[in-house]
Amino acid sequence: MTRFKMIATAALGLSSALGAATAACAADVNIYTSRQPELIQPVLDAFTKDTGLTTATIFIDKGLEQRIAAEGTNSPADLIMTVDVGRLAAAKDAGVTQAVTGEAINENIPAEFQDADHQWFGLTARGRVVYASKDRVDTDALTYQDLASDEWKGRLCTRSGQHQYNIALIAAYIEHYGEDAAREWVTGLRDNLARRPEGGDRDQAKAIFAGECDIALGNTYYVGKMATNEKEPEQKDWANAIKVIMPTFDNGKTHVNISGVALAKNAPNRENAIKLMNFLSSDEAQKIYADLNYEYPLEPGIETSDLVAGFGELNPDDISLSDIASHREEASRIIDEVAYDSGPQS
Missing domain, CATH: 3.40.190.10 (Periplasmic binding protein-like II)
Structure with missing residues (x-):
């Protein structure tokens, strides 16, 4: 041509x-x-x-x-x-x-x-929260930092680190603690993974239901969509298998x-x-x-709504979303640098 x-x-x-x-x-x-x-x-x-x-x-x-x-x-x-x-x-x-x-x-x-x-x-707003197994997770309170601790080694599932929802969460972590701390945190998340990141947020709830992992990162609204899904009623089982934990930063607030x-x-x-x-x-x-x-x-x-209220009280982080958005490139770079999407490496 x-x-x-x-x-x-x-x-x-x-x-x-x-x-x-x-x-x-x-x-x-x-x-x-x-x-x-x-x-x-x-x-x-x-x-x-x-x-x-x-x-x-x-x-x-x-x-x-x-x-x-x-x-x-x-x-x-x-x-x-x-x-x-x-x-x-x-x-x-x-x-x-x-x-x-x-x-x-x-x-x-x-x-x-x-x-x-x-x-x-x-x-x-939607909270970026923890989906946790009702049967296998006793705690009802976590910080975002906790997710990188050894307690959760081999027990965490997430979708791709490069997905916009995870990029935003990592960008928020950078705004709170700095880029070096965020890199260390993402490395800890990577090594706590039960498998390579895959699927969407609903797939993480499905993996918990199947016993593949015990906790996952997900948005609050997906829980509502699963719990009320008449076209694919198996998703109700996924929703019933998990509880929502509102993780927090040091300020006691949750990323939204x-x-x-x-x-x-x-x-x-x-x-x-x-x-x-x-x-x-x-x-x-x-x-x-x-x-x-x-x-x-x-x-x-x-x-x-009553269903959303059932997730628990959301205390949204009051850091400016404009400031969080300014760290998107750094967050994406960290994901690649630690090879997050390749799965656990230790």
Whole structure:
């Protein structure tokens, strides 16, 4: 293929994608999301009922920020909705977001769950906690540091260290204790592994149920999803086999990650998009969104669902997620340096 043809083909591909996006996003607020649309639709329906404004979503699992950057000023995206502070920070770093100030969302969402430059905002939180065997683990209290102790040698399971949820936890550890201490900690975790890291968080609960390990790292909301899974009822057995332990740093608080939102840089419906951002930070929306996904509202004073309350009291770490996000590259480098994903080495 000649260079001219390659350029023409790439341009045609982008044009086609943009045309499809524009056709799909013909609403008052157009949302690009890496979260499954059904996990956000009920709160969007409540927004439409409240305001009369319509919404449309395009699900983009990978490369969301690259897609918006490629579309440039012609992008139909008004809002970006995603999970994990790393993905929100990546959107900011890619230059596809813009600041929002002087709005209700700035007041409703605590500062530690906002970008320092107001380029993104958390909406709901999930704790990065310990799944522990009800039958084989007696304790109900652990620190994150404890997980690297010899007591747990051969008893720990996790998903890949390079997964965004573990990167965020290690980045938080760096913020608390420094890079050298984090490297030593991750090395200890590696040597406590029962097997090579694999699967997702639910697979770690499954491994505990099967007796392959006794403790695992996982997000709180997966426990709710397993416990209520009617399509795959075997997951209820996995959930019933574990208890949730809220591990803590030295400050007595637990690492949390977020689902969040950002205003797209070239939002064609900016005013409507900000109305949706403000709605998402309201008591009504926080309750709907958190209950739907078995998460914790970020706005103080909103009760969690009974199922989530059953995980135990979450005392979220108050270190700024912006500061945590700044250590993502260091955290990823540590994972590779200690060959974490190769499994235990001692």
